Amino acid sequence: MPESNNTAAPATEPKMLKMTINGKEVEVKEGTSIIEAYSQHGMSIAHYCWHPGLSVAGVCRLCMVEIEGNPRLQIACNTAVTDGMKVNNESEKVKDAVKWGLDFHLINHPLDCPICDQAGECGLQDQYMAYGKYTPEMAEKKVKKHKVVDLGPRVVLDSERCILCSRCVRFTDEVSKTNELGIFNRGDRAEIGTFEGKPLDNNYSLNTVDICPVGALTSKDFRFRQRVWFLKEHNSICTGCSTGCNTRVFYNKEGLFRIKPRYNKDINGYWMTDTGRDAYKFVNKEARLLDARVVSNGRGEWIAPKLAARKAGEALKGAGKSVALVVTGQYMNEEYEALLSYFKNEVGTDRVFHWINNPETFDSFDGLLARGDKNPNTKGLLAEMAKQGFTAQWRELAEGLQTGAIKTVVVAGPENQAVFPDLKAKIMELSKASKLVWLQAGKNDQLEALTGDVTLIPLKTYVEKTGTYVNYAGIAQKVHKGLTVVPNALSLVEVVALMKGEELPADDTYNQVGLGRVHNEFTMVRGTL
């Protein structure tokens, strides 16, 4: 992010206050609340309703702290730090208050952890292990509320589990500004709900599932598919659009299961879009091309991708201007560099075309995160094309195919086929070439059914390789290889090396997802949520 030119900086420099947290002296900016001071200095404090990305509600009464000179406990989320303040959340008094606060939260809670998706990363479980551990003293029956309430196309509510922290309500009020959720009824009958005929249906609705500290809101997509302790985490970047939200992907040996946002103050804050959360589906094996397919003389066969890439390379060498390259904005800088310089220097063509998937909505923006450019690295591609001096227009490709000047077309196709509405039409158009080499991660029946001279080579997806994406604002972000889903797949860098006739470094191609699992430990850290 470019620094803003703040000339009045000295005047607005916030005053620093000295305070003591649990006996440790720290300095915080004026106007900080006690709970922010705790989180800034990495100290833990029980809380449910406070979320750094939302306004303060102060309803859960769990963030109790003892302030020296104040006879009563105060809530840390709604108390500002004053100079010389001494706070403590480790005293017996605080522990006792949290314990009884927790007891109130649990009065009507159904305690159905065995069938609750949140178990293992649940705020109630965490706080109970830290502060609770008591026998319940409630003699009354639990209040029955609605279960399995369909809030919208992606979210399910269980009112009995809800602790009425109001985070979800504040989210739809303050962040998505769609106001679908509200609290209905009063007292112990209060429930979260939607208004008649207005379901929770916005592109940010799954963020409410993330911030719900308990299992009241669950995602329909992830519901019952895995227990969270069977999943491993890997830090990655969403490739769903050009915003480049920071994410964590959750996977095990069966593949990816869900994607959650990771805090980045410059790009996505705490949130991400619902559409971006689908960016795991095309990574899993069911959707992937597992081997290379070579069709010649009407006969198709499946062969090893490395061999296919080598063969394709032999035909391309020095083929000059009869070869055209079509690239999508779905790959990494390193891959573009290798691919484009190979086509310029070794193949010797300047017919390199940028495939824009949805020209009509390409520049749209929904005001929060989602962008019309559904490619993670259009910026990186354009920069590399400019560097190599490629300026060809799509029109020239169509003409070249018509006149037969272009004989071979190499396509670095879409990784995420769902965001390419024109995919079918483009396959029809490009398959007019007498020889087609299509590089792509996902399988596609239309491509496999082609009969001409066709080579399909399976590529790696964004979680299987290391490289850099440049988002719409020009921020370069590096992602690292996390797992291997299709062991045979190649990255574009590897494809180019093989096309040149080089050997691949004997590296970790077969580094499969570790079969051992994180055993029986609830290692999920709730992090900043």
Add this chain to the structure above:
Amino acid sequence: MSLVQKRTELSKWYLPAIFQGLGWTFVKMVKNLANKKQMITLNYPEQKHEYSPRFKGNHVLTVKKDGSIRCTACMLCATNCPAECITIKAAEHEDPTVEKFPISYEIDMLRCVFCGFCEEACPVDAIRMGPEWQRPAVNGANFVYDLKELAYRPSLKGGIVSVVDETDRHKAGI
């Protein structure tokens, strides 16, 4: 205790030992024929030895009073299993009071070490280990017992009813 015998001059010759052994067999045979009641061998497989009901043998998935499967697909047994031989696929039940149930539940008996940890982990008495212990099969895949086999095999006569009952709990307001 050591079972290794010292080599002696006599043990070099194996014939004496063979005749000694045959002699024992013959004596036992005559004794058994004279008194059939005290014979301890069984005509396996027509006759089978009944183990104590506490024996930790083949797993049984219990059922509810209406005969449907008791398991809630919480996967605590799979989490606890040291042999990692339990595979459960959960699904949404159409009855909202049930919510989650196993659409497939498989135990690989050849990997199971019969430790009983699954039984201990289960919060609703949905899995028990029963006195049955042997069932031959022709290949490895036949040892992967599925839900039908675990809950409704003929020897269970329609299923064993779990001691944890939801309707009772709901009445008690839990």
